[in-house]
Each structure stands twice: as C-alpha cells, then as structure tokens.
Amino acid sequence: MSELSQLSPQPLWDIFAKICSIPHPSYHEQQLAEHILSWAKEKGLHAERDQVGNILIRKPATPGMENRKPVVLQAHLDMVPQKNNDTVHDFTKDPIQAYVDGEWVKARGTTLGADNGIGMASALAVLADDSVQHGPLEVLLTMTEEVGMDGAFGLQAGWLQGDILINTDSEEEGEIYMGCAGGIDFITTLKLDREAIPAGYQTVKLTLKGLKGGHSGGDIHLGLGNANKLLARFLAGHAAELDARLIDFTGGTLRNAIPREAFAVLAVPAANVATLKTLAGTYLAILKNELAAVEKNITVQVDDIATTHAAMTNASRDAFIRLMNATPNGVIRNSDVARGVVETSLNLGVVTTDADQAQVICLIRSLIDSGKEYVVSMLESLGALAGASTEAKGSYPGWQPDANSPVMHLVRETYQRLFGKTPNIQVIHAGLECGLFKKPYPEMDMVSIGPTITGPHSPDEQVHIASVGQYWTLLTELLKAIPAK
Template sequence: MLKCRPLFLPYIKPQEPVVSALATLYPQPLWQWFGQICAIPHPSKYEQALSQHIQAWARDKGLTVQEDKVGNLIIKKPATAGFENRKTVVIQAHLDMVPQKNADKVHDFTKDPIEAYVDGDWVKANGTTLGADNGIGMASALAILGSDDIKHGPLEVLLTIDEEAGMTGAFGVEPGMLEAEILINTDSEQEGEIYMGCAGGVDAEFTVPAQWQAPAAGVTALTLSLTGLKGGHSGVNIHLGRGNANKLLARFLADNASRLELSVAAFNGGSLRNAIPREASVTLTVPAAKLSQLQQQVADYQALLQQELAAVEPALKLSLAETTLPAQVLTAEVQARLVNLLNVCPNGVMRMSDDIAGVVETSLNMGVITTTEGSVQLLCLIRSLIDSGREQVEGMLSSLAQLAGVPVKFSGAYPGWKPDPASPVMAIVKDTYQAIYNKAPVIMVIHAGLECGLFKKPYPDMDMVSIGPTIRFPHGPDEMVNITTVGQYWELLLAVLERIPEREAA
C-alpha cells in the first residue's frame, strides 16, 4: 500500500489561479506545482513566462538559479543534513508541452491556461493536451526543491526548453554546467517501468514545388475533411495501428482523383512531426456532373475505414462540405507527383527490435502536410534505436524523392541513448522499487526521443535512468495521467534520492 508522508509546501500563488481540484491530491506539493504549471501557458517556443515564474520562486527560496544561453534552467540546492557526502544528482524535465486540441475547442495555447480536471483516478484536460508530459516530472522536481524535510544529497534540477519541437534545450546543454554524477530523467510514461535507453531520430522534409492553373469551368469546390482520429505520440503509440489522417486522405486521392477528375487546391494535415496526425483536409474541385459520384465514394470510403479501423478508431469521420471556389488549383502534373508521393511514402513501424521483445526498433511518422503558394511540404520524423536503422529509412526516403523528382532535406538529427545494463543508478532504482512494492519493475528501452542521448555528449560518464507515472495518449487531446501512479512515482523518486551512495574518495 502506498505510504502517505506528510510532505507539504507553503502555498505559492501562481500567475493564474491554481486548478483547485488538483491541489488536494496526493502528493500535495507536486500537484500544487502542476496546477501552477497548467495555469501558465508553456507550449514549445513559448516557455518564457513559466521559466520566469520558476526563477522568481527559486530566488525567493534562496536557491541558486541560472538560465543558460538557450533558455534552460539549472537550479541548485544544498544537501540536507547528514547527506553532504552523497553523490550529486540532477533531476531533469522539460519546460514545454505539446499544443494539441480538438477541432471544436477554442483555445490559444500561448494565452489560455490548461483546463485540467479530475475524472476518477485520472487527471485530464478539457479538449486539449494536458501537459502531464512532462509537467508532472517538472512538478516533482520543483516540489523537492521547495521541501524542507526530504532527504537528499547535493541536488541540481535541469529544466530544458523546446523538447517537443526539436530538443533545442538538450542540444544546448554544455560541459561544466552540471556537477552531478547521476541524472534522473522524469519523462517516462509508465509506472513500474525503468527506462535505460531510447531512440534517436531525424526530421525529413519533402518539398513539392507548386505550379498552378485556373479551375476548370463548371466545377464545384469542396473541402474533404478527416477528423476524429486518436493521434498520439509518434514513438510511444506508433505500434498501435492508429490511423494517420494524412495517409488516409492520400489513399483516397490516389484511388479517386483521376477517375473523378478531382483538382487539388490545398492539402493540409497534422500539426507536429512527432504527433500522429488526427485531422487532415483537402480543398478540391470536382465537375458538377461527378459530384454525386464523389459523395458516394466518400461515403463508401468512410464505411471501409470504419470497418478496417473499427478496433482503434471508433470516432473516425469523413465529411464533405461545399466551399468558395479557389482562385487556383495544382496542375495535373504536380498533383499527380504529390498524390503519388504521399500515397507511397512509408509510415508506421518499419522494424521491431530483435534484442528487446515488444519494442519498436525503427519507425516513420508522416506528420505534417502544409500547402503554401510556392510548394506543398511534407514533414516526417524517423526514429530508431540504432543509427543504421535511421540511416536505412533516410536512404529509402532519398530514393523516393528521386523517383518523385522532388527534394528532401534531413535535419535535427539527435542520437539515441545506448542501454547500459551495468548502470549503478538503474540498479538502485530497481532494488528500491522492489523494496517498496515487493515486485520487480520492468527494465525497458523506449521508442521515443528522451533527452538523455543528447546529454551523453557533454557528459559521457554521467549515469542515467528515466522513470515516471502512467500517462496515456500523450501529444493528443485525450492525454491523461493516473493519480495513483503519480503517488507511486513520487515515493520511488524520494526513496531513490535517499539511497544515493556517497562520493568516492579522491
């Protein structure tokens, strides 16, 4: 049974009202902080308000706080009495959250607070991502910094920026910023699992140059939309067989554009390269004489998808609505190039790991399609536990680009975190979990881009581990965090800090 320690922080007034229901949950200091985090907008690229709030609080507490040149925060706290000779530990989380919302939700992630609420044993958000990824980890670190009765050695907290949109903060971490020998990453999303490795990745961007022509006479303009998909994290959820809105609409166009004489004016879908696209839309024209055929094909395609994806996408919906006639549509040649490229582009699991049962080795997410005056762009994210797997998919996409006659650019490559089965801190976490819960945790490698791989470059000898509570459907509006497991994660984190060994004598 979970032990409830009487750990309380003085209430800290946030810039916006704390979500009152959260502040009563256990552990109270963590949930108070998470309420404040929800109240202050902090999507990727817009973390400064939250960063400034944390800095002001840290200085008021008498803690040492530093903002590095890219915007990461490093906050340091001395050891509690009797723990001065323990190894220094850095608790690490990221400041930003993924901004995703349902189509009917009015919400500005740069201005509006997250509307979190309690539903049974879960905390959810009203129509948007919750930001439990990685707000719970951040809240736990800040709660420990603010406590006077948690036992720990010398402590550092590293809060990085822009993890969800390029890992800018992790790339900017430099040697000498941290003194710690041990790093505890808090960005894992399953209680009872200890992560000792993660995938690396690289962005791939196709650009299809646009050429335009006037719409034909006697056509009707329509918007074909696909909504209601679950989406989710393009690493953690990629093996679940969920629909990719971009791929599904591309499939429809490949089957119907030529015979129904459809002309595409715009194709837009997805919003983040690391989120499985939940929604996509195509603005198109159709000869008036073929409108009824198009309507029937859309109805038939929806029925087909509802049959194929019944188990994973029960809310899938295709809709066709008349719209204003566009001033221009893509030429037949460019449209054919675009549709064929999107239809044949790989998506999903490329290969499962031979070494770690049930873990994806290599994957590709066809994340974002954007139409502009000059081009249609497709942004994908390749992930792999091994460099050769990533390079193989890069080669596939390069070949595809050559066949399509369009350029592809690879950027933002980041390394994986190679598992270390002999990791001392992993052994501590494993033994501590066993002692608390009388069962063994699962040692895992995650198919997602934890920042640990990037930290290994400036700190190659740092011993690392990743833990966290159970978070479902991160990167989508269905995101939720399990309240009981937050308490379990908190108990584990505090017990591990208490068990950190002493520094070796010089």
C-alpha cells in the same frame, strides 16, 4: 484548479496546477521560466539560466547527507500544443483546463501537458519540500524539447555538478528506462504547377478527422490511423476517376504527433459531386472496418467551400498524391535485441501546400543509427522518383543502454523494496534527452522514470493519479538511497 489541490502528494499537484495556469507550448516557455526562477529565488535557492535558456537550480544536501553522490533531476519546460478542432484555445495565452475524471487527470479539449509537466512539478516539489531527504541536488529544466531538443543540444559541459541524472520524462509506472531511440527530421518539398479551375466545377472541402492521434514514438506501434496517409489513400483511388482538381492539402501540426485530422480542398465537376460524397461514405465504412479496434470516432465528410485559389495541374496533383500514398509510415522494424520494442519507425507528421510547393515533414526514429540511415535512404529515393527535393536535418542520438548502470540497479532494488514486485527494465522508442546529455557528460549515470500518462501529444492525454503517488514515493525514496561518493 482546486480539484487538483485535493490530490496527493499535494505539493506536486499544487505545482502542476500552477504550471497548467501558465502557457508554455514549445517556443513560448519564457513566462513559465521566469515564474520558476522567481519562485526558486524566493526560496533562497541558487538559480540561473544558460545561453539557450535552460534553467539550473541547486539545493544543498539534507544535513548529514553531504557526502552522497550529487543528483540531477531533469525535465523539459515545454508542452505539445494539440487541441480538438471544435475547442477554442490559444496555447500562447490560455491556461490548460485540467480536471479530475475518476482515476485520471485530463484537460478540456487540449493536451494536458503532463508530458513533461508532472516530471517538472516533481522536481520542483523536491526543492520545495524540506522533508524529502537527499544529497547535493540540482534541477535541470531544458528548453524546447518537443520540437527539436534545443535545450539538450545547447547544454554545455561543466555546468552540471551531478554524478547521476534522473530523467522524469517516462510515461509508464513500473517501468525503468535505460535507453531510447534517436531521431532525425526529413522534409520533402515538391514543386507545384497551377492553373485556373475549369468552368462548371464545384469546390468542396474533404475532411478526415476524429482520429485519436498520439505520440509518434510511444504510440507508433498501436496501429493508429494517420490522417495524412488515410486522406491521401482516398485521393489516390478516386481523384482521377472524379476528374478532381486538387487545390489544397493540409494535415497534422507537429512532426512528433500522429496526425488526427487532414483536409483537402478540391474542384470537382458539378455532376461528380454526388459521386464524391457516395465514395467518401464508402471509404468511411472501409476505414471503420479496418480500424475498428483502435479508431472509434473516425469521420469523412464533404462540405461546400468557396475559394479563389487556382488548382494544381493534373501532373502536379498526381505527383503529390502518389508521393503521399507511397511514403511509408509507422513501424519499419521491431528490435531483435529489446524484445517488444520498435527499432525503427517514421511518422508522416505534417503536410502543407502553398502556391508553388508542397512540403511533407516526417520524423524518423531508430534505436540504431543504421535504421535511421535506411529510412532516410528510402525517402530520398522516393523523393527523387517524384522529382522532389529532400533534406534530412536535426539528427539526435539515441541513448545507448548500459546494463551495468549503478543507478538503474538502485532504482530496481528500491522499487522492489517499496512495492514488492519487479519493475520492467525497458528501452523506449520515444526520444529522451539523455542521449544528448551523454555528449557533454559522458560519465554521468542516467535513468528515466515517471508515472503513467496515456495519449501524450493528443487531446486525449491523461495522467493516472495513483501512479503519480507511486512515482513520487519511488523518487523520494531513491533520493534518500543514493550512495556516498
């Protein structure tokens, strides 16, 4: 981590390096949380946790600024655990191997955790650096944001004292976010019947990999390949032709990450294996042509594999493949109100099969509730046609934009004064916790800012070093400029 210690602002990068050294994927934040609590208490700061594990740290105002409006700096504790297939890494035990590559900080073969580790580091750096001027200050670090916003759902009224909340989970320097999409998980479960593999069949593993992946909100408009959809498309075109018996299908690992890899185990008549390999090569050429602008490293391969598992019956195979092939994915509608922003989307994120059922997990996002409801209705209809059971759960609200937000105007004015240009005021299609915070704290004025992070939720994640410095300057100047109560 010595490379990161050479970067500026040093307090922020030192803290981020420490965060990288402590495993903290979703549901495994305890070690990092304990470190932060101990760190805060060593500095003489008030620190506590609530019933769901959220951390709250308070720091008194800089002398002379006690009358300013109290501010909450907010980040989430967990990171998305994604790695390349050939990377050996246990996110629950191993540190993130961060390194400097030119203008960027990256990780070796895994997600970096800049989402939201840089924001968390910036909040803790404010606490650590007594040269930063501010009014009464709170730092709120929430639990398990990436897989269900558990901490935000569990946040109780009356715990926070701040009038203003600055969310640090945005990923584009020069943009100020004042609203975000809401979301809901959708799970389709299809029963499967199985039978013995006929004699004379050879078992193979069909792999589609090498896709970029990415954030299912912030990157959904980029036209990236979804490995689940692309592999299902191939099977829809050729499974019956090859008399292929489907044994297993797995793809994706998180419902909020665009799937980079998918795998199908097939039993194929030995005489058809060569044809399968030829068709896979042809399909790869088709995908390389279609996705040439966005997916440079896509691979489709066929490998021999041994298995003792039974195959799906042809009826179950066809029902599953048709369900997968027909499930929509990507942008459903762009917003008429927030120009250039996706209004409604879904990500076919995780697919698994076991002995008697297949499960398909999607994440639906929309700036408007009716958009979520429409996609839920589509998927319910599709499930009914396939004879599958469906469940929509974990709905969380969007963050309604407030064009009259005083803190949003203050951020814009501060940015213009510092950098001599006007920032973009945006609504983000990704989910932020601010919408959930509005329930227990309806009067709290909120805004979201951050540095430039590309490829979040994928091993290509990287954070732009210079933008971190600009973000730090904006954040510290903003704290200094917060008005009196």
